[in-house]
Amino acid sequence: MSKTRLGIMASGGGSNADAILQSCADGKLNATGAVIIxxxxxxxxxxxxxxxxxxxxxxxxxxxxxGRQFADKLINIFREHQVDLILLAGYMRKLPPALxxxxxxxxxxxxxALLPAHGGKGMYGIRVHEDVLAKxxxxxxxxxxxxxxxxxxxxxxxxxxxxxxxxxxTPEKIAARVLEVEHRAYCEAVQIWMDxxx
Ligand code: GAR
Numbered sequence: 679m680s681k682t683r684l685g686i687m688a689s690g691g692g693s694n695a696d697a698i699l700q701s702c703a704d705g706k707l708n709a710t711g712a713v714i715i716x717x718x719x720x721x722x723x724x725x726x727x728x729x730x731x732x733x734x735x736x737x738x739x740x741x742x743x744x745g746r747q748f749a750d751k752l753i754n755i756f757r758e759h760q761v762d763l764i765l766l767a768g769y770m771r772k773l774p775p776a777l778x779x780x781x782x783x784x785x786x787x788x789x790x791a792l793l794p795a796h797g798g799k800g801m802y803g804i805r806v807h808e809d810v811l812a813k814x815x816x817x818x819x820x821x822x823x824x825x826x827x828x829x830x831x832x833x834x835x836x837x838x839x840x841x842x843x844x845x846x847x848t849p850e851k852i853a854a855r856v857l858e859v860e861h862r863a864y865c866e867a868v869q870i871w872m873d874x875x876x
Contacts, residue, residue, distance in 0.1 A: 697861035763781075
């Protein structure tokens with residue numbers, strides 16, 4: 679069976695992108711990195727792209743006159759690279775609706791908590807773990823869900839809980855503990871998606 683072609687969008691360091699591309703390189707996932715897009719020019723994910731020989735682009739909304747042109751650019755790049763599945767891996771912006779429509783049921787996002795808790799507008803990165811701590815949760819985890827037009831609201835594809843939160847924890851310590859689980863969980867989610875769609 680032909681390999682699933684992945685388009686990855688990331689804003690930061692790209693450790694999730696790295697884990698997924700490594701899993702492809704190791705032959706654990708029957709998939710390949712087709713292209714990476716970041717809204718930040720200096721994001722670490724561009725180095726991850728180089729390491730895995732995947733082309734990467736810096737494309738952000740403010741480079742375009744309107745949202746439609748931005749969407750068209752993203753759609754064209756993903757089409758050009760024949761992307762089957764788009765993975766948001768620490769992408770901190772809302773996606774243009776036209777892109778979501780063009781890859782319906784084929785855009786996934788990873789969220790570093792157990793949705794529907796600790797999700798929604800403004801709930802990303804370290805803020806998620808601050809909220810987990812503030813609410814006194816005893817455990818946290820990871821959610822991979824389909825992306826639709828609402829923040830963190832699309833159907834859940836895969837969820838892994840059981841990450842402990844300790845009384846003397848800090849948001850940074852929780853983030854590191856969750857991130858390790860993310861790397862495994864995102865690869866599992868890609869496999870689950872491929873089992874359903876191939
Ligand atoms: C990850 O923890 C991811 O779940 C989170 O950003 C981090 C990116 O790390 N995403 C969100 O908060 C999106 N709402 P990475 O760049 O090392 O993969």
